[in-house]
Amino acid sequence: MNAQRSEKLTFALLLAATIIVVLPVLVIIGIVIKNGVGAITWEFISTAPRDGMRAGGILPAIVGTFCLMIGAMLFAVPLGVFSAIYLNEYAGDNLLTRLIRLAIINLAGVPSVVYGLFGLGVFVMFFKFGTSILAGAMTLSIMNLPVIITASREALSNVPQSFREVSLSLGATRWQTIRHVVLPNALPGILTGIILEVGRAGGETAPILFTVAAFSLPFLPHSVFDQCMALPTHLYAISTQVPNIGLDVRYATAMVLLAVVLIVNFFSIMLRMRLRRRRQW
Amino acid sequence: MDQPIVQTRGLNLYYGDFQALKDINLSIKPRQITALIGPSGCGKSTLLRAINRMNDLIAGVRVEGEVFIGGENIYAPDMDIVAMRKRVGMVFQRPNPFPLSIKENITFGPIIHNTLKQEGLDNLLERTLQAVMLWDTLKDRLNQSALSLSLEQRQRLCIARLLAVMPDVLLMDEPCSALDPAATQRIEELLHELKAQYTIIIVTHNMQQAARVSAECGFMLLGELVEFSETGQMFTNPTDQRTEDYISGRYG
Numbered sequence: 001m002n003a004q005r006s007e008k009l010t011f012a013l014l015l016a017a018t019i020i021v022v023l024p025v026l027v028i029i030g031i032v033i034k035n036g037v038g039a040i041t042w043e044f045i046s047t048a049p050r051d052g053m054r055a056g057g058i059l060p061a062i063v064g065t066f067c068l069m070i071g072a073m074l075f076a077v078p079l080g081v082f083s084a085i086y087l088n089e090y091a092g093d094n095l096l097t098r099l100i101r102l103a104i105i106n107l108a109g110v111p112s113v114v115y116g117l118f119g120l121g122v123f124v125m126f127f128k129f130g131t132s133i134l135a136g137a138m139t140l141s142i143m144n145l146p147v148i149i150t151a152s153r154e155a156l157s158n159v160p161q162s163f164r165e166v167s168l169s170l171g172a173t174r175w176q177t178i179r180h181v182v183l184p185n186a187l188p189g190i191l192t193g194i195i196l197e198v199g200r201a202g203g204e205t206a207p208i209l210f211t212v213a214a215f216s217l218p219f220l221p222h223s224v225f226d227q228c229m230a231l232p233t234h235l236y237a238i239s240t241q242v243p244n245i246g247l248d249v250r251y252a253t254a255m256v257l258l259a260v261v262l263i264v265n266f267f268s269i270m271l272r273m274r275l276r277r278r279r280q281w
Numbered sequence: 282m283d284q285p286i287v288q289t290r291g292l293n294l295y296y297g298d299f300q301a302l303k304d305i306n307l308s309i310k311p312r313q314i315t316a317l318i319g320p321s322g323c324g325k326s327t328l329l330r331a332i333n334r335m336n337d338l339i340a341g342v343r344v345e346g347e348v349f350i351g352g353e354n355i356y357a358p359d360m361d362i363v364a365m366r367k368r369v370g371m372v373f374q375r376p377n378p379f380p381l382s383i384k385e386n387i388t389f390g391p392i393i394h395n396t397l398k399q400e401g402l403d404n405l406l407e408r409t410l411q412a413v414m415l416w417d418t419l420k421d422r423l424n425q426s427a428l429s430l431s432l433e434q435r436q437r438l439c440i441a442r443l444l445a446v447m448p449d450v451l452l453m454d455e456p457c458s459a460l461d462p463a464a465t466q467r468i469e470e471l472l473h474e475l476k477a478q479y480t481i482i483i484v485t486h487n488m489q490q491a492a493r494v495s496a497e498c499g500f501m502l503l504g505e506l507v508e509f510s511e512t513g514q515m516f517t518n519p520t521d522q523r524t525e526d527y528i529s530g531r532y533g
Contacts, residue, residue: 092340162377166439169335170390170446171367180393181379 032258036251044252048218053234053242056218058253063220064133064228065202065260068212071137071224072144072201077194079141080148084190087149088156089178108146113206115143120210134224136212143207144197151196155189156182188276195268199261205232215241231257284352286311286480287332287369287450292346294324294331296339301327303504305346309497311449314472314481316495316512318488320527323501325484329452332482333369334362350450367394370448374455376435378427378442383419386427386438390446409441413471433464437471451475453483457490469494488528492516500524 043057050056091097119139129135159182167177213233221228235253238245287309294302301324309315317325327336334355336342347354355365367390378386384402387409391397397405406423410416415437427438436456443451453472457465472481472494485491491498491512498512500521508515508524519525 160377162373162375163379165335165338165371166373166377166379166442167389168338169333169366169371170393170443171363171370172390172393173363176393180389185380 029258032251032254035248036253036255039246039248039252040255045256049216050218053216053238054245058229058231058234058256060217060220061229061231061234061253062256062260064212064230065232065257067133067221067228068137068140068208068230069198069202069264071133072140073194073198075138075141076144076148076197076201080145080193081152081190083145084149084152084156085178085183088153089174089182104146104149108150110143111206112143112204113209115139116207116210118142119207124211130225131210131212131214131227132225133212133221133228136208136228136230137224139207139211140201140204143204144201147197147200148190148193151193152186152190155186155192158189159185188272191268191272191275195265195272198264198268202261202264203232203257205236208233209236231260284311285309285349286351287482288349289328289331290347290349292328292331292348293344294327294336295343297341301504302331305506307499307506307509309450309480309482311480312476312478313496314476314483314494316491316498317482317484317501318486318491318498318527319501319507321486324504325499325501326454328501328506329454329482329484330371332450332452333366333371335371337362367446368448369450369452370443370446372436372440372443372451372453372456375459376432376439378430378435378438380426380428382424383427383430383438384423386442387445389442394446396446405445409444412444412475413437413441414474415441433460433467436460436464436468440471440475448479450480450482453481455484455486458486465490488516500527502527 045057045062046059047057048060049058087097087100116139119135119142123129123135123138124131127135129138163181163185164177167181168174172180208230212227212230214227214229215237217227217229231253235250235257238253239250285308287307289305289307292302292305292307293300305328307328317328319325330336331344332348332350332355336344344356346356348356350365350369353365354360355362379389381389384406387406388397388402391400391405400408407416407420410419415434418434427435430438436459440451440456457468460468469490472483475481483491483494495512497510498515499509500507500515500519500523502523508519508521510520515524516528519528
């Protein structure tokens with residue numbers, strides 16, 4: 001085979017692989033929208049469920065999911081970014097830090113139901129938070145930590161060493177260097193990790209199943225010690241536990257869940273683009 | 282004669298088992314340019330970085346001996362390294378402005394050190410950019426990115442950023458090696474202007490540059506300071522055979 005033909009073949013293979021990856025996503029989104037869009041009304045997204053969730057809307061689940069995403073990020077972002085800073089900027093390369101890194105990578109591969117049981121054991125029972133938004137958000141944040149730490153470390157180590165040298169040579173302390181030079185330049189990369197994980201926090205079912213989710217709770221939560229509904233568990237409930245619910249309602253719920261994740265990602269990506277434009281080297 | 286502002290006594294430096302500096306004894310006079318020359322790997326950059334403890338950043342570095350800045354041993358255990366680095370600034374081989382605006386690059390040091398209010402933003406910008414002869418070209422576009430500048434302008438901006446923290450000593454690590462000959466000449470002219478106020482130590486692999494800009498000159502080889510003398514004398518009448526071999530181009 002001559003070089004030109006193998007070049008064309010490679011191109012075709014790579015393109016095919018990309019299409020195979022993207023196509024199912026488009027098909028899924030297409031099916032969800034086609035079947036669900038009919039049930040989306042203002043009432044559906046602005047009122048609580050009625051008649052054993054067969055009528056009314058899904059507002060408590062939407063609010064619950066937002067609470068859980070925000071709560072998870074409140075814990076996971078500072079913890080994750082600070083430990084990434086420690087691992088990348090302060091800790092040396094020794095056996096202990098290598099073990100920590102290995103542990104973090106392995107943690108990313110733990111099935112989400114295990115996080116759910118961990119949250120049940122630690123936050124719900126041991127710390128006596130009960131089944132609550134607090135316990136659920138903390139469980140989700142533990143699940144989010146590995147990716148946030150790994151992405152943040154990657155972003156920090158991509159900041160050119162020369163920036164650190166200049167800053168120190170101008171008499172900045174190590175923390176001033178991190179605060180004023182390293183972090184601002186690593187922020188777009190750190191945000192990438194956070195974007196991925198906000199979506200996961202909103203979409204995961206297993207970690208919140210035992211720690212926060214209420215089967216049906218047609219009120220909005222009042223405090224972090226309340227239970228709440230959430231979109232993924234609500235979807236799971238109406239798809240498997242409650243008979244006689246229209247297919248369109250289930251698809252509409254899925255559509256709202258997708259929309260919530262996409263909207264959050266959209267705003268994060270806009271923020272990241274703004275930050276990137278300001279800082280390039 | 283002036284007291285030396287930078288002085289090393291019995292300075293040894295090791296990267297792990299490798300000894301990069303061997304018993305360096307050096308006296309640098311204030312407000313003149315001192316050059317360090319020698320072939321690649323001779324330890325001249327290492328010596329320069331030992332003078333503001335930038336070698337601390339590298340793992341496995343061990344230092345013995347003393348380095349005095351204005352009479353203070355900077356390797357003393359109770360030394361405030363951060364305050365010392367403010368007095369002894371560094372210009373690097375590759376111009377490395379922060380990916381910020383021209384203005385933000387200059388205000389970086391004063392903001393860190395909380396001295397911006399004292400001097401005032403406008404004074405600071407004009408003083409530093411005047412000193413590196415960029416004021417007339419850049420005064421109307423201070424908010425532009427520093428990365429929109431040419432290499433030469435970037436290096437001048439880096440010098441201005443350093444002057445903003447009012448150091449006494451400027452360490453320059455081959456500051457012209459990324460620049461073309463015309464830009465190099467203009468930076469050398471700038472160095473002549475700056476020596477009226479600052480003590481400059483410049484590392485260069487370019488012997489002609491050392492001969493042009495420096496008053497005193499040190500020749501280093503394999504971690505040793507072979508010869509240190511007045512520049513004219515070193516280039517016309519070196520005392521050590523190895524110096525003569527190097528400057529006559531027999532190796533390096």
